[in-house]
Amino acid sequence: MSSDRKDLFRHGEEFLQLFSRGAEFTKELLIENERLRANLAELEQEQVDASRTPEEWDKYRGELQGRLQDLEEECETVRVRLQQAEEENQQFAARYLEVEEENNNLANLYVASYQLHSTLDLDEVLKIIVEIVINLIGAEIFAVYLLDGDSGQLDVAVSEGADLSKFPSCSKSRGIIAKSLETGEPVCGDPTQSPNLEEPIVCIPLIVQGRPIGLIGIFGLLQQKDGFSALDHELFSVMGGHASTALFAARLYSQSERKLNTIQGFIDLLTK
Amino acid sequence: MTRSMELSMDRKRILIVEDSPTMRQLLVFALRRLKDVDIIEANDGMDGLRKVSSDHFDLALIDINMPVMDGLKLISLIRGEDNLSSIPIVVITTEGAKEDRERALSLGANEYLTKPIQANHVLKVVKGLMKSESKA
Numbered sequence: 001m002s003s004d005r006k007d008l009f010r011h012g013e014e015f016l017q018l019f020s021r022g023a024e025f026t027k028e029l030l031i032e033n034e035r036l037r038a039n040l041a042e043l044e045q046e047q048v049d050a051s052r053t054p055e056e057w058d059k060y061r062g063e064l065q066g067r068l069q070d071l072e073e074e075c076e077t078v079r080v081r082l083q084q085a086e087e088e089n090q091q092f093a094a095r096y097l098e099v100e101e102e103n104n105n106l107a108n109l110y111v112a113s114y115q116l117h118s119t120l121d122l123d124e125v126l127k128i129i130v131e132i133v134i135n136l137i138g139a140e141i142f143a144v145y146l147l148d149g150d151s152g153q154l155d156v157a158v159s160e161g162a163d164l165s166k167f168p169s170c171s172k173s174r175g176i177i178a179k180s181l182e183t184g185e186p187v188c189g190d191p192t193q194s195p196n197l198e199e200p201i202v203c204i205p206l207i208v209q210g211r212p213i214g215l216i217g218i219f220g221l222l223q224q225k226d227g228f229s230a231l232d233h234e235l236f237s238v239m240g241g242h243a244s245t246a247l248f249a250a251r252l253y254s255q256s257e258r259k260l261n262t263i264q265g266f267i268d269l270l271t272k
Numbered sequence: 273m274t275r276s277m278e279l280s281m282d283r284k285r286i287l288i289v290e291d292s293p294t295m296r297q298l299l300v301f302a303l304r305r306l307k308d309v310d311i312i313e314a315n316d317g318m319d320g321l322r323k324v325s326s327d328h329f330d331l332a333l334i335d336i337n338m339p340v341m342d343g344l345k346l347i348s349l350i351r352g353e354d355n356l357s358s359i360p361i362v363v364i365t366t367e368g369a370k371e372d373r374e375r376a377l378s379l380g381a382n383e384y385l386t387k388p389i390q391a392n393h394v395l396k397v398v399k400g401l402m403k404s405e406s407k408a
Contacts, residue, residue, distance in 0.1 A: 132294055
C-alpha cells in the first residue's frame with residue numbers, strides 16, 4: 001500500500017472521530033436547550049404570578065380558601081358518618097350478642113319443656129325434672145315434693161344431693177313454701193346461704209288450674225354456680241308451669257291405666 | 273372423586289357421650305349451628321367407647337358421671353388407643369372441684385366445662401379445638 005493511501009485512511013478516521021464528537025456535542029446542546037426551555041417556562045409562570053394585581057390575588061386566595069373549606073366540610077361529614085357507622089356497628093354487635101343469648105335461653109327453655117312432655121310415665125317425668133334442675137339450673141341439693149291430698153303435707157317424691165329420708169315433709173303453710181304456694185310464683189332466697197334442708201333457697205310451686213300439686217325445693221347450688229341468672233328465673237317459671245302439667249298428666253294416665261287394668265280383669269273374670 | 277364424596281370428606285363428626293337426654297338434646301341444639309357437622313349420640317361410657325372405636329370422630333364431648341362406664345374411664349381408654357389418642361375431648365360435667373378438673377385433664381381431656389353450660393361457650397371451645405386439630 002502506498003503512503004498516500006495510508007494518509008488518506010488516517011485522515012478519514014480523524015474526520016470520523018471529529019464527526020462523532022460533533023454529534024455528542026449536539027446531543028448535549030439539545031439537552032441543555034430542553035432544560036433552559038423548562039426554566040424559561042417556570043420563569044414565565046412566575047412572571048405571570050408576579051404580574052397579578054392584589055385583587056386577582058385576593059380572588060385566587062378566596063377560591064383556594066373556598067376549596068379548603070369545602071374539603072374540610074367534606075372531611076367533617078365523612079368523620080361524622082364514620083362515627084355513626086361505628087356506633088351502628090357497636091349497636092349491631094351488642095344486639096347480636098343479645099339475640100345469641102336469647103337464642104341460647106330459648107333453646108334451654110325449649111329443651112326443658114320438650115323433655116317434660118315427652119312421657120306420661122310418672123317416674124320418667126320425675127327423672128326429667130331432676131335432670132333439668134341439675135343440668136340446666138345447676139342445683140346440687142334439691143327435692144321434688146308432691147302434695148298428699150288427704151294430709152295436706154308435701155311429701156318428698158324424689159331428691160338429689162341428700163338421701164330422700166333426710167328431707168322432712170313440709171307443711172304448705174310454712175315460710176317461703178307457703179309464700180310460693182300462695183302467690184303461685186317461684187320464690188328465691190339467698191343463693192349463697194349454706195344448705196339447710198328445713199329452708200329451701202328456691203321454691204318453685206307446682207300448680208295446676210289454681211290448685212297446688214307439689215313443689216320443687218332447691219337447697220344448695222353446684223359449687224361453680226354463685227347466683228341466679230335471668231335464664232334461671234325463666235326456667236323456674238317453665239318448671240312451675242310445665243313440670244306441674246307433666247306430673248298431673250302422668251298421674252292421671254297412671255290412674256286411668258290402673259282403672260283400665262281393673263276393668264279388663266273384671267271383664268276377663270266375667271267372660272271366662 | 274365425586275362431589276358427594278368430597279362433601280362427606282369435608283364433614284366433621286362429633287360424638288356426644290352423655291346419659292341425660294336433656295343435656296344431649298341441648299348439646300345437639302348448640303352444635304347444630306356448626307356447618308358441615310354430623311352429631312352422633314351415645315348414652316353411656318360403654319356406648320361411647322363402642323361408637324368411638326368403630327368410626328372416625330373429630331371431637332368428643334364426654335360427661336363424667338354416667339352409668340355402666342364413667343367418663344374418666346372412657347377418656348383413659350380412648351387415650352390408650354393409638355388410633356384414637358389424638359381425638360380432642362371436651363368434658364362437660366357437674367363436678368366443679370379443682371381436683372376433678374385436674375384429674376380429667378391429666379387423663380387427656382383437652383377442655384373441662386362445668387354445668388350448667390352456656391351453649392355459645394361450648395360452641396367456641398368446640399370450634400377452637402376443631403380448628404387447631406385441622407391445622408395439625
